[in-house]
Amino acid sequence: xxxxxxxxxxxxxxxxxxxxxxxxxxxxxxxxxxxxxxxxxxxxxxxxxxxxxxxxxxxxxxxxxxxxxxxxxxxxxxxxxxxxxxxxxxxxxxxxxxxxxxxxxxxxxxxxxxxxxxxxxxxxxxxxxxxxxxxxxxxxxxxxxxxxxxxxxxxx
DNA sequence: GCCAACGTTGGC
DNA sequence: GCCAACGTTGGC
Numbered sequence: 001x002x003x004x005x006x007x008x009x010x011x012x013x014x015x016x017x018x019x020x021x022x023x024x025x026x027x028x029x030x031x032x033x034x035x036x037x038x039x040x041x042x043x044x045x046x047x048x049x050x051x052x053x054x055x056x057x058x059x060x061x062x063x064x065x066x067x068x069x070x071x072x073x074x075x076x077x078x079x080x081x082x083x084x085x086x087x088x089x090x091x092x093x094x095x096x097x098x099x100x101x102x103x104x105x106x107x108x109x110x111x112x113x114x115x116x117x118x119x120x121x122x123x124x125x126x127x128x129x130x131x132x133x134x135x136x137x138x139x140x141x142x143x144x145x146x147x148x149x150x151x152x153x154x155x156x
Numbered sequence: 157g158c159c160a161a162c163g164t165t166g167g168c
Numbered sequence: 169g170c171c172a173a174c175g176t177t178g179g180c
Contacts, residue, residue, distance in 0.1 A: 010178090036163075059178050117179080136161040138177050158180085165174080 005046055006149040007053035008065070008132060009105070010140045018055045018067040021107045028072055028106035032080045033088045035100065039141040044075050044101045046143065053105065054144065054152070056132075057114075064116035065152065073104035111156050119155060126151055 009031070011017065021029055034040055051071040057063060077098035080088040093099035121133050131142040144152075 012178090038163095063179070138162060140177085162177080163175090167172095168170090
């Protein structure tokens with residue numbers, strides 16, 4: 001897999017944790033509800049089957065990377081946008097031309113320990129351009145350079 | 157719980 | 169097309 005991409009995806013553990021993903025049938029789940037255009041564009045244009053992603057816990061006691069998952073589908077329409085009863089319903093998403101997409105993610109493993117945001121920030125000089133450590137960052141799906149991926153994993 | 161940062165909406 | 173108001177994210 002020579003031209004695969006690496007990612008970081010955020011999830012609030014109170015809503016959906018790495019353990020929740022692990023507990024899913026087949027250890028996989030569709031990653032619905034992305035309603036941010038920048039995150040959508042990354043997913044739609046650059047995320048492909050076989051890519052790997054850090055699973056990051058946000059809005060919790062110690063935010064950080066807790067595991068690794070794999071993209072196991074190509075991007076496809078997020079059907080929750082068409083469901084009026086869904087909290088992700090978007091009347092502006094036309095089923096003939098879907099506005100939002102999702103992918104399927106499969107649990108790979110947990111990291112040996114939590115790699116905290118605080119610790120990642122300590123290596124900021126070697127992680128230039130990583131959106132996670134940019135001020136005010138709110139991206140829930142972001143690309144991670146291979147070099148950055150390797151560096152962060154080496155902290156494990 | 158606070159609040160800074162950011163994205164989106166909508167009036168003009 | 170500008171920009172104020174608003175809602176959300178997410179670290180602290």
